Amino acid sequence: QVQLVESGGGRVQPGGSLTLSCVVSGFTSDLFAVGWFRQVSGKEREGVSCISGGSGSPEYANSVKGRFTISRDNAKNTVYLQMNSLELEDTAVYYCATNLNDYCSDYLQWGPYDYWGQGTPVTVSS
Numbered sequence: 001q002v003q004l005v006e007s008g009g010g011r012v013q014p015g016g017s018l019t020l021s022c023v024v025s026g027f028t029s030d031l032f033a034v035g036w037f038r039q040v041s042g043k044e045r046e047g048v049s050c051i052s053g054g055s056g057s058p059e060y061a062n063s064v065k066g067r068f069t070i071s072r073d074n075a076k077n078t079v080y081l082q083m084n085s086l087e088l089e090d091t092a093v094y095y096c097a098t099n100l101n102d103y104c105s106d107y108l109q110w111g112p113y114d115y116w117g118q119g120t121p122v123t124v125s126s
Contacts, residue, residue, distance in 0.1 A: 002026035002115045004096050009120030012086055020081040022096030030074040033104045036081045038092035047108025054102050061108055086124045093119040
């Protein structure tokens with residue numbers, strides 16, 4: 001059974017940092033792509049980052065390039081999202097997901113992802 005469980009969200013001031021974790025089970029994170037997405041209430045879910053299976057090539061939305069870093073620990077079956085220089089606009093519920101393919105979806109679209117975690121909230125506020 002495929003499961004993804006996020007953790008690490010919280011409240012942080014602008015300019016601060018958080019690291020989100022996504023523990024996966026039912027598949028091995030080094031073989032399949034895992035993406036991070038976020039959603040603000042009333043708005044469409046948007047892609048933030050993705051790490052491919054195999055080579056582990058990362059992809060980032062333009063809005064987070066240079067500030068966020070995606071990585072994975074194969075031994076722990078965990079994918080991380082290190083978020084630095086957080087901005088007010090980063091406030092959202094963050095989800096991890098997999099499409100059980102080894103490649104990320106085009107343009108970080110969320111539609112092709114079938115398996116989702118429950119989400120972890122991130123609030124950036126002064």
